[in-house]
Amino acid sequence: MSYRILLLGEGAREHAIAEAISRSVHKVKLYALSSHVNPGIRDCCKRTGGELIVGDFLNPDKVVEVARNIGADLVVVGPEEPLFRGVTNAVEEKLGVPCIGPRREAAQIEQSKAFLRELMWKYKIPGRLRFRTFRDVAEALEYIKETGESVAIKPARQVGGKGVKIVADIQAYLRDVRTEVKIEHVKRIYSELSRYSDIEHRILIEEKVEGPEYTLQCFTDGQNVMPLPLVQDYKHAFELGIGPETGGMGSIMDKGWVLPFITQEEYERSVEIVRRIVQAVREETGTEYRGIIAGQMMLTTIWGPTVIECYSRFGDPEGVNVLSVLETDIVDIFEAVLSKALPKIKIERKPVAVVVKAVAPAGYPLNKRLAQGHILEIDKEKIESKGCKLYFGSVHEEEGVLKTAGSRAVEIAGFGDNIPEAAEKVNSVLGCVRLRDWKVLYRLDIGSEESLRKIIMQAELIRQVYRARLSRELKIYDWIPGKGLRVIEY
Amino acid sequence: MRSAEPVTGIFAVYAFDEMWRVAKVVYYGIMALNHRGQAGCGMCLFSGRGLSLLESNIGYVDVAFNVEELVGREGWIGLGWVYSTVGRVVKRVHIGSKECICVFYVDLPERDLEKISKVLPELKRDLDEGVEKLNVLSREIQRPISFVLLTEDGELYVYRDPSGLKPLHVGAYGFDLGIISTEPCAIECIGGDPRADMPPGSAMCFTKYLVERSRVQDLHRRKYCALEYIYYSRLDSTIDEIPVYDFRRTLSQTVSRRAPLSVDVVIGVPETGVVYAVEIAKHIGRDFSFGFVQTGRRIRSALVQDYLERLIGVQLKMSPIRCVMQGRSILLVDDSLLKGITLRNIIQYIRNRVGVREVHVLVASPPIRYECPFGMDIPPREELLCANVSLEDLPRVLDADSVTFATLDDLYEAFEKFNVDKDQVCTYCMTGRLPTW
Numbered sequence: 001m002s003y004r005i006l007l008l009g010e011g012a013r014e015h016a017i018a019e020a021i022s023r024s025v026h027k028v029k030l031y032a033l034s035s036h037v038n039p040g041i042r043d044c045c046k047r048t049g050g051e052l053i054v055g056d057f058l059n060p061d062k063v064v065e066v067a068r069n070i071g072a073d074l075v076v077v078g079p080e081e082p083l084f085r086g087v088t089n090a091v092e093e094k095l096g097v098p099c100i101g102p103r104r105e106a107a108q109i110e111q112s113k114a115f116l117r118e119l120m121w122k123y124k125i126p127g128r129l130r131f132r133t134f135r136d137v138a139e140a141l142e143y144i145k146e147t148g149e150s151v152a153i154k155p156a157r158q159v160g161g162k163g164v165k166i167v168a169d170i171q172a173y174l175r176d177v178r179t180e181v182k183i184e185h186v187k188r189i190y191s192e193l194s195r196y197s198d199i200e201h202r203i204l205i206e207e208k209v210e211g212p213e214y215t216l217q218c219f220t221d222g223q224n225v226m227p228l229p230l231v232q233d234y235k236h237a238f239e240l241g242i243g244p245e246t247g248g249m250g251s252i253m254d255k256g257w258v259l260p261f262i263t264q265e266e267y268e269r270s271v272e273i274v275r276r277i278v279q280a281v282r283e284e285t286g287t288e289y290r291g292i293i294a295g296q297m298m299l300t301t302i303w304g305p306t307v308i309e310c311y312s313r314f315g316d317p318e319g320v321n322v323l324s325v326l327e328t329d330i331v332d333i334f335e336a337v338l339s340k341a342l343p344k345i346k347i348e349r350k351p352v353a354v355v356v357k358a359v360a361p362a363g364y365p366l367n368k369r370l371a372q373g374h375i376l377e378i379d380k381e382k383i384e385s386k387g388c389k390l391y392f393g394s395v396h397e398e399e400g401v402l403k404t405a406g407s408r409a410v411e412i413a414g415f416g417d418n419i420p421e422a423a424e425k426v427n428s429v430l431g432c433v434r435l436r437d438w439k440v441l442y443r444l445d446i447g448s449e450e451s452l453r454k455i456i457m458q459a460e461l462i463r464q465v466y467r468a469r470l471s472r473e474l475k476i477y478d479w480i481p482g483k484g485l486r487v488i489e490y
Numbered sequence: 491m492r493s494a495e496p497v498t499g500i501f502a503v504y505a506f507d508e509m510w511r512v513a514k515v516v517y518y519g520i521m522a523l524n525h526r527g528q529a530g531c532g533m534c535l536f537s538g539r540g541l542s543l544l545e546s547n548i549g550y551v552d553v554a555f556n557v558e559e560l561v562g563r564e565g566w567i568g569l570g571w572v573y574s575t576v577g578r579v580v581k582r583v584h585i586g587s588k589e590c591i592c593v594f595y596v597d598l599p600e601r602d603l604e605k606i607s608k609v610l611p612e613l614k615r616d617l618d619e620g621v622e623k624l625n626v627l628s629r630e631i632q633r634p635i636s637f638v639l640l641t642e643d644g645e646l647y648v649y650r651d652p653s654g655l656k657p658l659h660v661g662a663y664g665f666d667l668g669i670i671s672t673e674p675c676a677i678e679c680i681g682g683d684p685r686a687d688m689p690p691g692s693a694m695c696f697t698k699y700l701v702e703r704s705r706v707q708d709l710h711r712r713k714y715c716a717l718e719y720i721y722y723s724r725l726d727s728t729i730d731e732i733p734v735y736d737f738r739r740t741l742s743q744t745v746s747r748r749a750p751l752s753v754d755v756v757i758g759v760p761e762t763g764v765v766y767a768v769e770i771a772k773h774i775g776r777d778f779s780f781g782f783v784q785t786g787r788r789i790r791s792a793l794v795q796d797y798l799e800r801l802i803g804v805q806l807k808m809s810p811i812r813c814v815m816q817g818r819s820i821l822l823v824d825d826s827l828l829k830g831i832t833l834r835n836i837i838q839y840i841r842n843r844v845g846v847r848e849v850h851v852l853v854a855s856p857p858i859r860y861e862c863p864f865g866m867d868i869p870p871r872e873e874l875l876c877a878n879v880s881l882e883d884l885p886r887v888l889d890a891d892s893v894t895f896a897t898l899d900d901l902y903e904a905f906e907k908f909n910v911d912k913d914q915v916c917t918y919c920m921t922g923r924l925p926t927w
């Protein structure tokens with residue numbers, strides 16, 4: 001069958017989606033709607049006879065207009081923000097054209113952290129954490145001053161995957177310093193979220209948990225969930241896991257379906273959690289979730305597999321790990337998603353480990369203004385000579401000159417028989433991406449044997465605790481002398 | 491650059507979010523390193539309005555600073571230190587026109603400081619090129635020139651020299667703090683996660699938008715300071731991937747072969763001798779017992795300068811528990827023997843006032859006879875017991891029935907269990923042999 005597909009988005013994840021679509025055996029014309037010219041996406045479109053159109057893909061009317069003009073049969077939504085703005089609803093309702101990417105009501109699992117957590121508690125889905133949401137800043141501040149706990153303070157709405165502050169607060173002797181940080185952060189979130197009117201709660205305070213994180217990305221047709229191999233994303237900006245939170249500086253995937261530090265059983269339990277979330281979305285909103293859903297999971301001492309966040313799209317860079325070695329025709333998968341025939345699809349992927357690393361301009365992630373407008377010099381031949389693949393991210397091409405747009409400029413995928421080998425491949429070409437007169441940041445440590453060894457050790461430690469706990473009961477007994485016994489149930 | 495005394499413990503935090511006030515974090519960080527030096531302490535804070543320096547010649551961090559007053563201090567970058575010899579420790583250097591505060595683990599003569607100072611602009615311009623130059627310099631100077639430096643515009647530079655004789659560990663706290671510490675125990679004390687030892691011959695640079703690690707390392711000349719593992723580091727630290735407690739357990743095992751078997755009970759000399767005593771007792775099949783109770787605050791008498799103060803310290807920490815010693819033959823275990831004041835006092839006290847049958851001494855390190863040229867706090871040679879008294883005379887001086895030391899081979903054997911070759915162990919204080927650079 002022949003398709004005209006419109007892809008929304010402009011990052012490395014969308015470049016990987018575009019590339020997977022352009023590999024399809026179906027007769028496809030690929031178009032993209034992006035706010036700047038990503039040369040990777042543009043070239044994929046051109047190869048199929050389509051084109052990249054510059055425009056505001058967050059605006060549902062604009063998307064409808066472009067989809068109509070090109071006669072799209074299918075719209076594929078790369079990032080989350082168009083979903084939150086109801087692009088899927090608009091395209092489906094106004095044009096009758098199907099979308100890969102959930103409707104606004106279902107995308108709430110990512111847009112509103114409160115929605116996801118309330119859903120998990122209501123439907124008793126395993127892997128849930130204790131949390132409180134606040135509409136009002138004073139209320140949140142009062143709570144913080146009273147409690148003094150290790151918490152994650154998050155904006156209750158997804159804002160580009162950032163704004164999370166994790167404050168370990170075990171040491172009573174440093175409580176005052178941390179309380180001050182918590183208070184300042186709550187105030188900051190509150191004022192930053194005041195520009196969004198699409199959510200009720202602004203601040204979410206959740207118990208802090210520790211453990212190795214991993215992302216479980218799945219296709220779903222609303223009934224069936226088709227899991228993909230596990231990927232681990234690295235959030236800290238700098239090597240050794242230091243520094244501010246980014247969208248992800250790199251990600252690793254093994255040649256099988258699990259990661260070296262996650263067992264098959266934990267993988268299956270994670271899939272079951274995602275399956276139950278999809279089911280709960282249907283029951284709660286009456287909407288079939290169609291597209292990609294990803295559980296940003298953590299192995300914790302409370303549950304083992306625990307949900308930290310949910311994505312309503314591929315992770316970036318995690319999507320690149322999977323898409324770069326996906327052998328099943330992605331258009332076949334899209335068809336199956338739309339016709340609720342996912343069980344008929346068998347996901348095939350090349351049996352190699354994949355490590356993806358991002359190169360970002362200095363200034364990212366805290367000062368995007370500083371990170372913008374720098375001229376990129378890339379030795380693409382050398383990158384490809386090592387068998388690596390280059391994906392363009394936050395870049396803009398102008399009269400043949402590539403400039404940074406402020407976020408992660410490129411992502412490079414390397415392949416190998418195991419994760420450290422794939423990581424070495426990428427490391428050997430990270431120097432091929434340079435900025436004229438400006439520094440770049442990237443992380444050599446991701447995927448190294450040393451870093452894997454530490455994660456495996458940490459996972460083993462956590463596994464011992466959660467297994468012992470699950471074999472007893474899911475309750476925590478909190479004893480404060482003079483205040484009596486408090487039993488916390490999950 | 492003015493010459494100054496070395497520091498013995500360094501703790502630095504770099505907050506990526508300027509809302510942090512880190513003074514109190516630094517305070518607890520250096521408190522967790524206080525065992526390394528009690529002659530004074532200090533910290534330097536950066537708040538965007540330049541550097542503010544807080545120094546004290548009081549050795550105990552909790553006495554030196556008023557913590558309530560620290561809480562309100564501004565500054566999201568902090569560098570703190572403790573030291574063990576009286577004098578000024580902070581060096582002021584310049585990178586271009588920018589003033590910096592810098593601390594070293596060794597006291598360096600003027601001309602060496604100038605050489606290092608000249609490389610700093612290069613380190614700022616290109617971390618790898620700067621590190622290459624510093625690594626060459628360290629070979630020329632032949633001392634562990636590791637340093638931590640805070641500039642007046644809020645950049646933090648950390649350099650660990652190729653000898654690796656001085657520990658430096660890197661850690662993090664959430665998305666908020668990058669941490670540098672002599673020992674990982676201080677990183678844990680402030681709730682952070684120790685991440686890795688700085689590789690010898692490498693550097694790190696923390697700036698507002700970038701944390702860089704040099705790609706250059708120099709791992710082939712690395713050394714391990716024997717005393718760092720025998721008694722200096724805290725038991726809960728892991729230094730260069732060797733857990734300190736594990737090392738001392740292993741050394742106890744090798745040393746226990748020399749223990750006199752005529753003893754009834756094994757007692758550790760507080761506090762660092764206790765670990766060895768527990769293990770040695772286990773290996774020779776004798777009872778371990780606590781022997782002393784301390785009055786007042788913890789004091790590490792080996793590091794106290796003044797004789798009278800030292801004696802006070804010794805006496806306050808050694809109130810003997812009579813019932814475990816009376817009429818018995820005792821093996822007193824200590825980690826090291828420097829001036830011998832503590833041991834001598836203890837033995838005389840228990841012999842004369844408690845009444846023991848025999849007192850034997852087992853020391854978990856070989857005899858220490860030389861001052862450390864690399865900043866480890868060891869008394870001057872004329873005050874070192876083993877440098878001035880023959881092994882034959884030692885029992886008489888200490889009033890002990892026998893005095894046994896660990897041998898160098900015992901020490902090397904313990905290191906070998908952690909894959910450290912004997913050529914990599916610096917034993918200058920025991921042998922007078924300088925390590926090769």
